[in-house]
Amino acid sequence: MTTQEMQAHIVDGVRRAMSDLCSTMLGCEAEPGEVRVVAQPLEESEGVVALIGMAGPWIGTGAILCKPDMACKLAGAMLMSEYAEVDDEVLDAVAEVANMVIGNLKTSLEEMVAPWVLSTPTVIHGASFTTKLGGNHGWTLMPFAIMGGTVLVQVCLLPNVDGRTTPRLDIVGALAR
Amino acid sequence: MSMDVLIVDDSAAIRKILIRVLQQTELPLGEVVEAADGIEALDRLKQKRFSLIFSDINMPNMDGIQMLSQIRDNAEWSGIPVVMITTEGSQAKVLEAVDLGARGYVRKPFTADQIKEKLAGIF
Numbered sequence: 700m701t702t703q704e705m706q707a708h709i710v711d712g713v714r715r716a717m718s719d720l721c722s723t724m725l726g727c728e729a730e731p732g733e734v735r736v737v738a739q740p741l742e743e744s745e746g747v748v749a750l751i752g753m754a755g756p757w758i759g760t761g762a763i764l765c766k767p768d769m770a771c772k773l774a775g776a777m778l779m780s781e782y783a784e785v786d787d788e789v790l791d792a793v794a795e796v797a798n799m800v801i802g803n804l805k806t807s808l809e810e811m812v813a814p815w816v817l818s819t820p821t822v823i824h825g826a827s828f829t830t831k832l833g834g835n836h837g838w839t840l841m842p843f844a845i846m847g848g849t850v851l852v853q854v855c856l857l858p859n860v861d862g863r864t865t866p867r868l869d870i871v872g873a874l875a876r
Numbered sequence: 877m878s879m880d881v882l883i884v885d886d887s888a889a890i891r892k893i894l895i896r897v898l899q900q901t902e903l904p905l906g907e908v909v910e911a912a913d914g915i916e917a918l919d920r921l922k923q924k925r926f927s928l929i930f931s932d933i934n935m936p937n938m939d940g941i942q943m944l945s946q947i948r949d950n951a952e953w954s955g956i957p958v959v960m961i962t963t964e965g966s967q968a969k970v971l972e973a974v975d976l977g978a979r980g981y982v983r984k985p986f987t988a989d990q991i992k993e994k995l996a997g998i999f
Contacts, residue, residue, distance in 0.1 A: 723986060724893070724985040724986070774889070788889065788892075792889040794887065794889075795887045799985050802934075802984070819936055
């Protein structure tokens with residue numbers, strides 16, 4: 700499979716996963732935005748990032764990024780509560796969103812070739828920081844308009860030429876500015 | 877007689893959602909106890925008799941398959957119905973859980989109705 704074919708599968712799998720999640724557990728719709736492929740997603744972040752390592756025939760990382768108010772909305776819709784600020788419950792909810800979206804992407808990839816394994820989610824919360832990941836590879840950036848805000852899903856998968864059987868998070872730095 | 881339920885998931889968010897769904901059912905719900913992984917779950921089982929277990933598969937320390945295997949090997953616990961709730965969609969994992977006696981399987985994300993339907997098939 701070529702990298703371009705894998706990126707097409709990623710976009711299709713993530714869109715289906717996000718649509719399922721919104722219709723079943725968040726009570727809203729996810730409107731997919733324009734997909735971009737970049738070498739290194741270096742935009743400054745403010746809010747919550749949940750990262751999950753993926754390993755299988757390809758290896759890499761999936762991430763969910765959103766601003767604090769969107770993180771609170773996601774948690775509020777999922778847990779039927781109101782959150783004025785990001786707390787442990789909000790972080791846990793965003794981690795679970797990442798787990799379900801990347802987990803279902805994994806399932807759709809397994810329909811082509813198995814097995815895949817995932818790490819448990821790692822969640823970062825802060826203001827004005829940049830997550831830099833190892834190497835300059837093709838990251839597929841998929842924004843979704845949800846509940847009046849934006850959730851960004853980022854996935855980077857590369858052929859697993861080393862045959863690694865455990866996922867790794869290739870974060871080399873989460874830099875506060 | 878009231879039903880005590882054990883919910884095993886490393887996500888506090890999923891545990892909270894399941895508790896809310898259980899409270900919406902017509903089951904005679906007793907105490908709902910939470911555990912964050914298989915090791916915690918086995919500790920809870922040693923302390924209390926449960927009527928039902930919901931469990932994730934992918935968890936740190938001890939996953940749901942390992943936990944299910946230990947439950948099935950214990951004569952006191954082997955009759956407790958276990959429903960797996962997980963993003964884990966691989967056929968091999970599902971078959972492994974069913975082989976170990978799991979009574980049902982619900983894929984995340986789920987609706988409250990899917991959980992209620994699964995419970996209706998058990999009780």
